[in-house]
Amino acid sequence: MDDLSKKKCVACDGSIPAYDLNTIHKYLKKVDGWNVKSDESKNFYLLKKFNFKNFVESQYFVNKIGTIAEEENHHPDIKFGWGYCEVKIFTHAIKGLAESDFILAAKIDKINDKSV
Numbered sequence: 001m002d003d004l005s006k007k008k009c010v011a012c013d014g015s016i017p018a019y020d021l022n023t024i025h026k027y028l029k030k031v032d033g034w035n036v037k038s039d040e041s042k043n044f045y046l047l048k049k050f051n052f053k054n055f056v057e058s059q060y061f062v063n064k065i066g067t068i069a070e071e072e073n074h075h076p077d078i079k080f081g082w083g084y085c086e087v088k089i090f091t092h093a094i095k096g097l098a099e100s101d102f103i104l105a106a107k108i109d110k111i112n113d114k115s116v
Contacts (some may be wrong), residue, residue, distance in 0.1 A: 018096020
């Protein structure tokens with residue numbers, strides 16, 4: 001299994017199709033604990049909730065995600081508060097998922113491993 005966290009996100013100009021559910025499930029096996037969801041328009045996205053001991057740990061985690069997102073030029077939706085952070089990832093240009101979404105998810109997972 002290739003380590004997605006070692007790859008770079010590639011900017012999407014909207015010219016590629018979003019992954020179908022079959023491809024999404026293959027990539028889900030390469031990331032840890034992310035869920036695939038769909039919105040009211042049936043567009044797929046990745047979602048994961050992280051739990052922490054307090055607000056400061058949540059904020060630290062969000063700031064690390066921000067640094068990674070800027071480096072990768074791929075920006076997730078983040079919701080956080082006392083003891084939690086929820087991250088939603090998808091490619092806006094294709095209104096769905098592509099490899100870069102899974103790469104970003106893998107890089108986010110490495111934050112807690114102190115590998116990032």
